[in-house]
Amino acid sequence: MDRVMERAPRPHDLLRIAPATPAFDDAPAWVAASLARAPFVVVRRAPRIGAAIPVGVRGMARGERFGAWIETRHIDAMLTPEALRTRAPDPARRDLPAFALLRAVAPIIDGCGLEWGPAGSAGFELACAMPAITRDSDLDIVVRAPTPLPREDASALFDALSQAAQKEDTRIDVQIETCDAAFSLAEFARVGLRVMLRHADGPRLVANPWAAA
Template sequence: MKVHDIVKWESIDHLEKTTPIPDWVYDAPAAKNYGVVRRMPIMNGMVPIGLRGSTREQRFGTFIHQSHIVEVMTPVDLVDRIEGYANEIHLPPLKKIKEAFEQFNLRWGPTGSVGFELATAIPVTTERSDLDLCIYMDAIDRELLAEAGKFLETLGRRIDVQVELASVGAFLLNDFLKHEKSGFVLRTPFGPQLCTTVENQIRLLVNH
């Protein structure tokens, strides 16, 4: 299981209870059986997850043991569900992205509220919801990322893209394209790091 994956469990009683669970969790359809894996190490089988309620303020981070997880849905898995998505606001750009990213030969998937909605069929988006995406790469390909960025700008709406670099971490596409040489933020399981690239390789910026 990796960050952005959506996990399902049978009973809310299986959630780790070291931290008191907010009352809203028990009344939120989106939180009773589903959570999104957070960017933290999985230790002793405890998977860090985030729960969501009906408002932006209702977010709660907790853990569930992997033995209680009955289904894992990755963002890449959700691409196959786009054609059957009934949301008239978010479906058109998703279809365009799917077609373009297939031509780019990119591994990707929807995340955020749209990804959650695709995975669970629980309505959590609004007209103002951002469209969040994740692109998966084994190594940085700046030309390909620049091409993807230019395409996304043609869609005329806010799209937040994280690039997940295998075994390293993730960075925001726009941050990388604008600040590749001066310094962009790499999100890792152990916290953010300021980085640049040298010949498409990540280099940490260290204060001397």
């Protein structure tokens, strides 16, 4: 696993909670059971409270999501989407549609020279080795673009990924991450339209995500 303090955690990073970490305040009952099965939380895009990092806890059911904040001293390890892209799922689950699509899109995104990795259910399962995706799960991808990505390149990437997703009969959702915000590849690929740029302090409509940041 990545060393925890090499850099500040970013949205979509998965954090392993250290043993004996105090329970989150006001957490529903399922949170403790979920963390006992897999002691991982995902970094959320939200303001910090002091030095505490905004995180989310996943439950077994789709509607079980809980937002909280955690101090860095309670983080045991950190896994980035980029690190997870080289992990293989359990052999018995590798042919689930989201994992099959993950293998199919790898050479497409690699060919663009961009840093990227799986997020969402696929990323969580690869991190903790606990079943999280189903046959109906989308594939969530994070692509790092700290410098501007030409819109024509984004459109070509979107088209190639959409074709791969159609072939696997699975939906794909790609988030482009700038240095401090994110937006949808699907929105940015449509020439001339503004995109919804998501900051920790809230969303805004912009024409150029990098200039807005």
